[in-house]
Amino acid sequence: MELIQYINSKVKLSEEESAIIDAAFKREVYPKGTLLTPPGNNSQKVFFIEKGLIRTFYNKDGKDITHFFFDENRFTMSLESVYFNHPDPYGREVLENATLRIILFRDFNALLNEIAEFKNLGIMVAIEFLKLFSDKLYSLQFQTAEQRYKFMMDNYSNILSRAPLGHIASYLGITQQTLSVIRAKY
Template sequence: METVLEQAFKREECPKHHKLLQPGNRSQKVFFVEKGLIRTYYLKDEGKDITHFFFAENAFFMAIESIFYHNNSPYGVEVLENSIIRTIPYAELEHYIDQSDELEKLMRLLLIDMLKAFSDRFQSIQFQTAQERYRILLETYPDILLRAPLGHIASYLGITQQTLSVIRAQR
C-alpha cells in the first residue's frame, strides 16, 4: 500500500533522450529516479554540452539554484535510457517534512549525501588523474559503459573521447 508521500510524487515514464529540464530553468521540483539513468549537463563554449553528474536508480536531484536561491539553474537534465521519474514540488515536499521528524531526518541525510557527492566530484577534478577519475566512476556506476554514451562519460571525466579510449584500452 502506498503511503501518502508516495502518492504525492507524480510518476512519469520518460523515453531515452528526453530533456526533463533545459539549462537556465527555474524548476521548483524534486526528482527521484525510480528506474533509469539521468544526467545533468551544462553548456560551454558556444553550446558544447558537458556532463555534470549522473543519477541512477534511487537517487534524488533538484535545481538547488532555483529552489533555494530563486536563480536560473545552469544545468539541464537529460534521460539517458527509458526511465521512470517521480516528481514533487519542493514546497509540497516541505509540507510533509514539517509534519514528520523521521522525514526531516531523512531529508537532512539526503542533502548531506548530495553535498558529499559534489565535494568528492570537486576534489576529483582538482586532484585526481583522468585514470583515477575513470576508476572511481566505474566503482560508483559499474555498468555506466553499458548505459551512457562514451561522449557523456568523457565530458564528465573532463577528457576527450580519444583519451577515454586510451584509458579503457589500458585496463
C-alpha cells in the same frame, strides 16, 4: 526500487506516513532522450528516479558538458531555482527510459516539515550529495584522468555501462579519445 520502498530502507515510516508521501509524488514515465529541464530553467520540481538514468549538464562555449549522473534511488532538483530563485545552469536529460516520481518543492518541503522521519531522510540525502560533489571536486583538482576513470570504475561501474561514452568523457573532464586510450588499459 519504488519510492516508498527506498524511503523505508533508510528510515521507518508509518503506513499512514507512507501513504501520504506516496500520494504526494506523481509517477511519470519518460522515454530515452527526453529533456526534463533545459539549462537556464526555473524548475520547482523534485525528481526521484525509480527506474532509469538521468544526467545533469550545462553548455559552455557551445559545448555540452555532463555535470553528474543520477540513477535509481536518487533525488535530483534545481538547487539554484528552489533555494535561491535563480535560473538553474544545469539541464536534465533522460538517458534511459525512466520512471520518475515528481513533486513540487513547496509540497516536498511541507512533507519534510510534517513527517519527522522524512526530514531525517532529507538530511541523509543532502549529506550523500555533499559527499558525491566533494569527491568530484577532489578528483578534478587532484587526480589524473586515469585516476578519475578508475574511481568511477570502482564506485559507479553501472554508469559506465549505461551512459554514452561522450557523456562519460565530459563528466570526467577529458576527450573521448583520451577516454578510449584509458579504457583500453582496463
